[in-house]
Amino acid sequence: xxxxxxxxxxxxxxxxxxxxxxxxxxxxxxxxxxxxxxxxxxxxxxxxxxxxxxxxxxxxxxxxxxxxxxxxxxxxxxxxxxxxxxxxxxxxxxxxxxxxxxxxxxxxxxxxxxxxxxxxxxxxxxxxxxxxxxxxxxxxxxxxxxxxxxxxxxxxxxxxxxxxxxxxxxxxxxxxxxxxxxxxxxxxxxxxxxxxxxxxxxxxxxxxxxxxxxxxxxxxxxxxxxxxxxxxxxxxxxxxxxxxxxxxxxxxxxxxxxxxxxxxxxxxxxxxxxxxxxxxxxxxxxxxxxxxxxxxxxxxxxxx
Numbered sequence: 001x002x003x004x005x006x007x008x009x010x011x012x013x014x015x016x017x018x019x020x021x022x023x024x025x026x027x028x029x030x031x032x033x034x035x036x037x038x039x040x041x042x043x044x045x046x047x048x049x050x051x052x053x054x055x056x057x058x059x060x061x062x063x064x065x066x067x068x069x070x071x072x073x074x075x076x077x078x079x080x081x082x083x084x085x086x087x088x089x090x091x092x093x094x095x096x097x098x099x100x101x102x103x104x105x106x107x108x109x110x111x112x113x114x115x116x117x118x119x120x121x122x123x124x125x126x127x128x129x130x131x132x133x134x135x136x137x138x139x140x141x142x143x144x145x146x147x148x149x150x151x152x153x154x155x156x157x158x159x160x161x162x163x164x165x166x167x168x169x170x171x172x173x174x175x176x177x178x179x180x181x182x183x184x185x186x187x188x189x190x191x192x193x194x195x196x197x198x199x200x201x202x203x204x205x206x207x208x209x210x211x212x213x214x215x216x217x218x219x220x221x222x223x224x225x226x227x228x229x230x231x232x233x234x235x236x237x238x239x240x241x242x243x244x245x246x247x248x249x250x251x252x253x254x255x256x257x258x259x260x261x262x263x264x265x266x267x268x269x270x271x272x273x274x275x276x277x278x279x280x281x282x283x284x285x286x287x288x289x290x291x292x293x294x295x296x297x298x299x300x301x302x303x304x
Contacts, residue, residue, distance in 0.1 A: 099168070120211050169189045
């Protein structure tokens with residue numbers, strides 16, 4: 001029996017190397033593991049929105065339980081006990097509807113804080129540390145790289161927005177008599193979840209775009225807050241001086257609020273412009289963020 005020893009240093013690979021089908025998920029999982037190692041940011045950014053969601057859920061629960069039998073017929077309803085119950089239920093549905101809309105206004109701020117902190121430095125810190133050299137040599141496509149980072153930001157934004165909204169919606173459904181909120185206000189439930197996802201998507205694309213332009217996380221973090229809050233301040237200033245609320249379209253958060261009123265059929269809205277204008281503005285900002293990321297990744301891939 002003879003033994004064969006390969007003494008050559010390098011042998012050419014006979015075959016075709018293909019990237020992993022789930023490369024973006026691997027990158028997302030690695031990013032999540034790193035982020036969850038720091039407990040203080042998680043505590044400061046996750047606890048307030050969930051406490052707010054629990055408080056709003058308690059208010060919704062009280063509307064359907066503690067107020068049962070305490071109302072009187074509203075104008076236009078039939079008299080008697082049956083008419084009283086119908087009137088009270090109709091009023092409760094409206095009040096719960098308003099509570100969900102109000103929480104979506106609050107969730108914009110929670111989403112901005114979480115997305116800015118966890119997402120502002122993803123691209124620029126990779127470039128600063130040279131991690132992109134490792135990522136693109138795995139091999140990892142530019143789309144997988146982008147998708148992994150986008151899923152990371154979207155996950156943190158969803159935790160502080162979509163999660164509490166689902167909690168409030170479930171409490172409203174199971175607290176209402178005969179699941180009346182599901183049958184009568186199902187469009188509000190769909191609109192609230194859809195708006196939360198849209199809110200997180202737009203802010204995530206803005207954060208990624210600014211991160212691709214900055215050289216370090218601190219600059220990107222300041223840039224996200226300056227762009228989002230600065231645009232709102234500029235819109236509010238022009239709206240106040242010109243006396244027209246349409247100038248509020250300059251603000252990112254104001255456009256998100258206009259979409260919230262539209263998608264959830266808010267009973268009262270402080271804005272009167274066509275909601276499709278807001279769709280076009282936010283869609284343009286998200287597309288611009290994607291173009292900035294694509295431009296940066298093209299350069300990083302060439303260097304790698």
